[in-house]
Amino acid sequence: MSRFHRVYSHDAxxxxxxxxxxxxxxxxxxxxxxTNKTYKLDVNKFSDLTDEEFQARYMGLVVPEGTSSLDSHKTVSFRHENVSEIGESMDWRQEGAVTPVKNQNPCGCCWAFSAVAAVEGIMKIAKGNLVSLSEQQLLDCSTENYGCNGGLMDKAFNYIINNQGITTEDSYPYQESQQTCDSTHSAAATISDYKTVTQNDEEALLKAVSQQPVSVAIDGSGAAFKQYEGRIFDGEDCGTNLSHGITIVGYGMSEEGNIAVNWAGHPWTI
Incomplete structure (x- = not known):
């Protein structure tokens, strides 16, 4: 309780x-x-929550019924499908294309953070400047999504395209809850389109991440995910219940010979 500043309203x-x-x-x-695990778990600020409570408070990806992944624009050719050579590793943090890790806190808007991180990365790559952009603007104004009750990254991208941009974090700071949309802020970044990585194609995903940070969906519902502490989260503990939006910011090879991806500063295997 002391370590994680936990306070309870009554003894019960x-x-x-x-x-x-x-x-x-x-x-x-x-x-x-x-002894056969490639990562470790530890007590953290989520350790007094059930798995169901953790998912309800800290996830937020809403995938439409009948789909298994983000499939918007799936009929459009993949932007990086013709990339012929990729390096053995890539870390967009080292390239200055990733802002410090942000915290959505108990608001199910991972979709906004995932989309913003991808846009921040491509703007740095294209324009040369890394600017922290506003998740709160998406939370308040992206009406195709559901605020703290969840959403999809592609709908966030649609808002940025249709709104002709998104403003900075400084001018429209994060409030941890949905507020009234403020449309008076000037745009700090714009995108004209987005593409979807081919479903179930790890090579295509690798090509995409070699070129830019990429928004992805993962299963964040398990107890191991909730208590994750460090090292490489192995695929055998990854489910298919897509519940959390993140941004892949790099990849490399582990000592065991597995291809690993980095997201928000942490490694995962694919």
């Missing part, structure tokens, strides 16, 4: 949270005893 809530914490701690300790 404290007792119930303690039971959840003990269950999560037991899971962490049991997991870390396994």
């Amino acid at each position: 809530e404290k007792a119930s949270r303690f039971e959840i914490f003990k269950k999560n701690l037991k899971f962490v300790e049991s997991f870390n005893m396994k």
Whole structure:
């Protein structure tokens, strides 16, 4: 409670949270005893939450029924499909195309953070300047999405295109909740289009990330994801229930020979 500044309204809530914490701690300790895992878990600020509570508060990807992924623009040719050579590794953070990691806090608008990070990256690559852009503008003004109740990155891109741009974080700062749309801010970045990486094609994804940071959807519903501490999150623990929008900002090869991708400063295998 002291470490993560947790305060409970009454003793009954404290007792119930303690039971959840003990269950999560037991899971962490049991997991870390396994010798075949490529990553570690630890207690964190989510350890007094159930898996369902964690997903409800901190995820926010809403995938339409009948689709398994983000499939807008799927009939349009993939922008980087003809890339012939890619390096053994890429880290867009080292290239200055990634802002410091941001925190959405308990508002299910991962879709806005994912979209903004991708636009920030391509603007740096195209224009030479890294500018922190406004997730709050998307949260308030992207009416195709559902604010803190979830959304999709492609609909966020649609808003930026149709609105003729998005403003800066400084001029329209993040409030952790949906507010009234303020359309008076001038645009700091614009995009004219976006493309979708070919579904279930890791080579295509690798080509895309070699050229720019890429918005992607992952399954963030599992207990291991909630308690993740470090190293490479292995694919056997990755499900297909797409619930979280993130941005891939690089890739490389692990010591074990797995291709790993970096997102928000953390490594994942693909």
